Amino acid sequence: MGHQIALTAALAGFQVTCTDNSQAMLHKAAEFVRTYLPERVLKGKLNQAAADKAQANLKFTADLEEAASKADFVIEAIVEQLAVKRRLFAELDRIAPPHTIFATNSSTFVSSKLADATSRPAQICNMHFFNPALVMTLVEVVQGPHTSEETARVTMDLCARLGRNAILLKREIYGFVVNRLFDALRNEALFLAETGIAAPEDIDNAVVKGLGHPMGPFRLMDLIGIDLLVDVAREKYQETLESGDRPSPLLVEKYAKGELGKKSGRGFYAY
Ligand SMILES: NC(=O)c1ccc[n+]([C@@H]2O[C@H](COP(=O)([O-])OP(=O)(O)OC[C@H]3O[C@@H](n4cnc5c(N)ncnc54)[C@H](O)[C@@H]3O)[C@@H](O)[C@H]2O)c1
Secondary structure (H helix, E strand, O other): OHHHHHHHHHHOOOOEEEEOOOHHHHHHHHHHHHHHHHHHHHOOOOOHHHHHHHHHHEEEEOOHHHHHOOOOEEEEOOOOOHHHHHHHHHHHHHHOOOOOEEEEOOOOOOOHHHHOOOOOHHHEEEEEEOOOOOOOOEEEEEOOOOOOHHHHHHHHHHHHHOOOEEEEEOOOOOOOOHHHHHHHHHHHHHHHHHOOOOOHHHHHHHHHHHHOOOOOHHHHHHHHOHHHHHHHHHHHHHHHOOHHHOOOHHHHHHHHOOOOEHHHOEOOOEO
């Protein structure tokens, strides 16, 4: 996610420094940019001058100090581990100028879990991009109880300047908007399949033809990966112990059989 967000900002005219604690990942990110931009030019989607400008706007370094010491805005997209993110936020707080805003791209942690690792909670918020970030234009900006109006406004303005369609959540909630909506649809789809009311293909057909979605929930689960969905569901259930959060038996069964979706060649569909 990080390199695609960085390139999105570079294409929008911002000076961006992309950093990672792994040289190999930085190298991969730089390679991606070096092939992506000429491909876009070849396809006629971008002119050569704009590609050159984006390339010139984007720097890569493993040195966090170099990346953050002059940054006005930081978008964090590192591993989804709270302790690791908190350590990074504390470090960024020491390095970045006092006015700098820190946004997290986390899919599951609201920014109040990070804000108190810094001395600037008013300048901390969520900025949740969708994968692939160069293609998907939605961003969910979440204003926590600690986030100032000014931070929310600047972050929304930044999204607009990045050519993204941002929505502002005025309160923190697990799953934000899109994942909550998808969870509700998916849970109902799994219930209909588990009770034998309709087959997964038919439920997908109903969602595509009846609701106008580009893809049904079972096909989408195959794309996301059934292992990831079961892991996330187990984690959530351990936290809430709500019976409604128990991982779906149908998903657990597929997981046990190694039918993990597209990546394993079989999930709800065969690939
Ligand atoms: N993949 C998605 O579909 C998606 C969508 C929206 C949001 N997100 C969120 O984006 C974040 C990253 O997800 P991803 O899928 O790109 O993960 P990823 O594992 O592909 O990338 C994480 C990167 O963070 C680097 N990293 C780890 N610890 C670091 C540290 N201490 N300092 C600097 N770099 C460090 C790793 O080397 C790696 O390159 C997560 O918070 C995730 O919840 C992911």
